Amino acid sequence: MVEFKLSKEQLLAKEMFSKFAENEIKPIAREMDETEEFSMDLIAKLQKYGMFGIPYAKEIGGSGADVLTYALCIEEISKRDASTGITLSVHTSLCCGSLDFGTDEQKEKYLRPLVDGRKVGCFGLTEPGAGTDAGGVQTSAVKDGDNYILNGSKVFTTNSGFADTFIIFAITDRTLGTKGMSAFIVEKGTPGLTVGNNIPRMGIRAASNCEVAIQNVVVPAANLVGGKEGTGYKIAMTALAGGRIGVGAQSVGIAQGAIDETLKYIKERKQFGKTIGSFQNTQFKMAELQTKVDAARLMVWRAAVAKDNHENYAPLAAMCKLYASEVANDVTRACVQLMGGYGFSREYPVERMHRDAKITEIYEGTSEAMKMIISGSMKVGR
Amino acid sequence: MKIVVCIKQVPDTTEVRLDPKTNTLIRDGVPSIINPDDKAGVEAALQLKEKVEGSTVTVISMGPPQADVALREALAMGCDEGILVSDRAFGGADTWATSHTIAAALKKLEYDVIITGRQAIDGDTAQVGPQIAETLGLPQVSYAEAIDVEGDKLIVTRQYEDRKHIIEVATPCLITALSELAEPRYMSVRGIMDSYREKEVKLFTLEEIKDTVDMSDIGLKGSCTRVKQSFTKQAKGAGEKIVDGSVDEKVAAIIAKLQEKYII
Numbered sequence: 243m244v245e246f247k248l249s250k251e252q253l254l255a256k257e258m259f260s261k262f263a264e265n266e267i268k269p270i271a272r273e274m275d276e277t278e279e280f281s282m283d284l285i286a287k288l289q290k291y292g293m294f295g296i297p298y299a300k301e302i303g304g305s306g307a308d309v310l311t312y313a314l315c316i317e318e319i320s321k322r323d324a325s326t327g328i329t330l331s332v333h334t335s336l337c338c339g340s341l342d343f344g345t346d347e348q349k350e351k352y353l354r355p356l357v358d359g360r361k362v363g364c365f366g367l368t369e370p371g372a373g374t375d376a377g378g379v380q381t382s383a384v385k386d387g388d389n390y391i392l393n394g395s396k397v398f399t400t401n402s403g404f405a406d407t408f409i410i411f412a413i414t415d416r417t418l419g420t421k422g423m424s425a426f427i428v429e430k431g432t433p434g435l436t437v438g439n440n441i442p443r444m445g446i447r448a449a450s451n452c453e454v455a456i457q458n459v460v461v462p463a464a465n466l467v468g469g470k471e472g473t474g475y476k477i478a479m480t481a482l483a484g485g486r487i488g489v490g491a492q493s494v495g496i497a498q499g500a501i502d503e504t505l506k507y508i509k510e511r512k513q514f515g516k517t518i519g520s521f522q523n524t525q526f527k528m529a530e531l532q533t534k535v536d537a538a539r540l541m542v543w544r545a546a547v548a549k550d551n552h553e554n555y556a557p558l559a560a561m562c563k564l565y566a567s568e569v570a571n572d573v574t575r576a577c578v579q580l581m582g583g584y585g586f587s588r589e590y591p592v593e594r595m596h597r598d599a600k601i602t603e604i605y606e607g608t609s610e611a612m613k614m615i616i617s618g619s620m621k622v623g624r
Numbered sequence: 625m626k627i628v629v630c631i632k633q634v635p636d637t638t639e640v641r642l643d644p645k646t647n648t649l650i651r652d653g654v655p656s657i658i659n660p661d662d663k664a665g666v667e668a669a670l671q672l673k674e675k676v677e678g679s680t681v682t683v684i685s686m687g688p689p690q691a692d693v694a695l696r697e698a699l700a701m702g703c704d705e706g707i708l709v710s711d712r713a714f715g716g717a718d719t720w721a722t723s724h725t726i727a728a729a730l731k732k733l734e735y736d737v738i739i740t741g742r743q744a745i746d747g748d749t750a751q752v753g754p755q756i757a758e759t760l761g762l763p764q765v766s767y768a769e770a771i772d773v774e775g776d777k778l779i780v781t782r783q784y785e786d787r788k789h790i791i792e793v794a795t796p797c798l799i800t801a802l803s804e805l806a807e808p809r810y811m812s813v814r815g816i817m818d819s820y821r822e823k824e825v826k827l828f829t830l831e832e833i834k835d836t837v838d839m840s841d842i843g844l845k846g847s848c849t850r851v852k853q854s855f856t857k858q859a860k861g862a863g864e865k866i867v868d869g870s871v872d873e874k875v876a877a878i879i880a881k882l883q884e885k886y887i888i
Contacts, residue, residue, distance in 0.1 A: 250820055251698070251816055251817055251819075251820050251821075254693065254696060254697065254700065254811065254819070254820075255811075255813060255816045258700075258810055258811045258813070258816060259809065262810055263648050290812075291810050291811075292812045292813035292815075293813060294815045295813075296813055300814065300817075303815040304814075305812070305817065306814055306817045306821075307811035307813055307814075307816075307817050307819075308812075311813070315813075375775060505681045539709075
C-alpha cells in the first residue's frame with residue numbers, strides 16, 4: 243500500500259459536495275420525503291455542477307473525475323438525503339454503466355447528453371416476477387425488419403418518473419436462458435412506453451420508483467445496446483456491480499448523516515443534570531457506530547479504487563454493499579434510540595434515515611444475493 | 625476585458641482563537657475558506673467575463689503555501705489563472721505592507737479591472753483594497769453591490785448606510801466588493817479536476833516582484849502598525865429590561881436613560 247489519502251482533487255470535490263448538500267438538499271429533504279416528490283430544480287442544479295457525469299471522461303461530456311470521486315459525491319449527498327443519492331447512483335452506475343457497452347454511435351447519441359447534464363437515465367431490469375432471479379425476465383423483444391417490438395412490464399424502476407433515457411432488458415431468444423437477454427435504449431415518449439405511478443414505499447420516498455408498462459414499443463435495431471443480441475444479462479450484471487459501489491456509498495452517507503445529527507443532539511440534550519453525551523453508554527455507543535461506518539467507508543473506497551484501476555471489483559463491490567447496508571441499518575436504528583422520542587419524531591431527520599436505510603439491503607441485489615456473489619468468488623460451493 | 629480578483633484565505637469561523645503568547649491567529653484545525661466578500665468578487669468577475677466576450681479572470685492571493693487551495697477553488701469556479709504571492713519575506717505584513725506587496729505583483733500583470741473584497745472576516749480592516757488602488761494610482765469604487773459594463777466604462781452601485789451612489793468609472797480601476805454583489809456559484813466537478821490538471825497557479829516570490837516593490841514596504845519590517853495586544857472580546861453585561869408601566873411610561877424611562885448617558 244502506497245498512500246491512504248484522498249488526492250487534492252478528491253478533497254476539494256468532497257468539500258464542494260458537502261457544501262452543496264448542506265445548502266441545496268438539507269433544506270428540502272424533509273419536504274421531498276413527505277410529498278414523495280423529487281425536486282426538478284434540484285436535478286437541474288446537480289446537472290449544472292456536473293454531478294450527473296462524475297466518472298466519465300471530458301471527451302464524452304463527463305466531468306473527468308474517477309469512481310472514487312463519484313463515491314464521495316454519493317456519500318456526501320446521502321448524508322442529507324438518500325433519495326438524491328440513489329437518483330444519482332442509478333443514473334450514473336446503472337443507466338450510463340449499461341451504455342458503457344454501447345457502440346460509439348450509441349455513446350455519442352445517448353451517453354453524452356446523460357453525462358453532460360442534459361438528460362436523466364433509468365434502468366429497467368426488475369419485473370414483477372424477476373427480482374433476485376434476474377434471469378426470469380419475461381419482457382420480450384421480437385425482431386421486425388429494422389426494429390424490435392418490445393412487450394412486457396418493469397417494476398421499481400428508479401428515476402423512471404422523470405427519465406429521458408430508459409435501458410430496458412428484454413428476451414430476444416427464450417431458448418438461450420440468460421444468454422438470450424438483450425439491452426435496449428428506449429426514449430421517453432416512445433409510443434407504448436407508459437410510466438405508472440410512483441410506488442408507495444417505506445423509505446427513499448422522494449425517489450421515483452414507478453411501474454413501467456411496455457406495450458408494442460417499437461425500438462430501432464440501432465438501439466440494441468452494443469449492437470449484439472444476447473449480451474443483456476452481462477451488461478446488467480456489470481452495471482449492477484458498479485451500482486453496488488454507489489449503494490455502498492449511499493449506505494455510508496446515510497449512517498454518517500445519522501451519526502452527525504445524533505452527535506449534535508447528545509451534546510445539547512440534558513437528562514439527570516448532564517448532557518446525555520457525558521454518559522459512558524452514549525460515548526461507547528457512538529464510538530462503536532463511528533468505527534463501523536469508517537470500516538464500511540474504507541470498503542467502499544477499496545471497491546471504487548479497484549474499479550478505477552480496472553481490477554476485478556465485483557466481489558469487492560458486493561462486500562462493500564453487504565457490509566455498508568447492514569451498517570446503515572444498525573447505525574440509524576441506534577441513532578433513533580440515542581435520540582429517544584425526538585429521534586422518533588419527524589422533526590428530526592434520523593427517523594427518515596432509519597426508514598431510508600432499509601432499501602440498501604434490498605435493491606441492486608439483496609444482502610443474500612451479495613453473499614451468493616462473494617461466496618461464488620471464494621468458490622465455496624465448488 | 626482583463627479582470628484580476630484579489631482573494632484572501634481566512635479561517636472559517638467567527639470565533640477566531642488567538643495564541644495568547646504571540647497574539648496571532650491559531651489556524652491549526654480551523655478549516656479555511658475564501659473570504660466571503662472576496663468570493664462575491666470572484667463571482668462578479670465571472671459574470672463580467674460571461675457578459676464581455678474575450679474576457680479573462682486572474683485570481684491572486686497573498687499568503688502561505690496553503691493558500692493554494694483557495695486559488696484552486698476560484699479556478700474550479702471558472703477563473704482562468706491563479707497567482708500565489710508567497711515568500712517568508714512577506715510574512716508579518718500589516719495592511720500597508722500587504723497592499724504594497726500585492727500592488728507589486730499586480731504591476732506584473734495586465735488588467736482593466738481589479739476586484740477585491742470589501743474586507744476580510746479575520747481582520748475587518750477594509751484597507752487593503754483602497755490601498756492597492758492608491759499604490760497603483762487607480763480610480764476606486766468601494767462597497768460595490770452591483771457592477772455593469774457600458775462600453776469601456778463600468779457603472780458601479782456603491783452602497784452607503786442610508787443611500788446608494790451610481791458611479792461611472794473609467795478602466796483601469798479597482799472595485800471593492802460587498803458579499804451582496806453576487807451569490808457565488810459552486811465549483812463544478814469538472815472545474816475542480818481542471819483546476820489541478822489543466823490550469824496553473826503561478827508562484828510569485830520576492831524574486832518575481834523585487835523590481836516593482838520597495839524593500840522597505842514589505843513584510844514585518846515594512847509594516848507601519850504593530851498589534852500591541854489581541855484578546856477575545858468579553859460578552860457585554862446583561863441589558864436592562866423595562867417591564868413595568870404603560871407604553872408611555874416605558875418610553876419616558878428609556879428617554880431618561882439615554883439622556884442620563886448623554887446619548888440624546
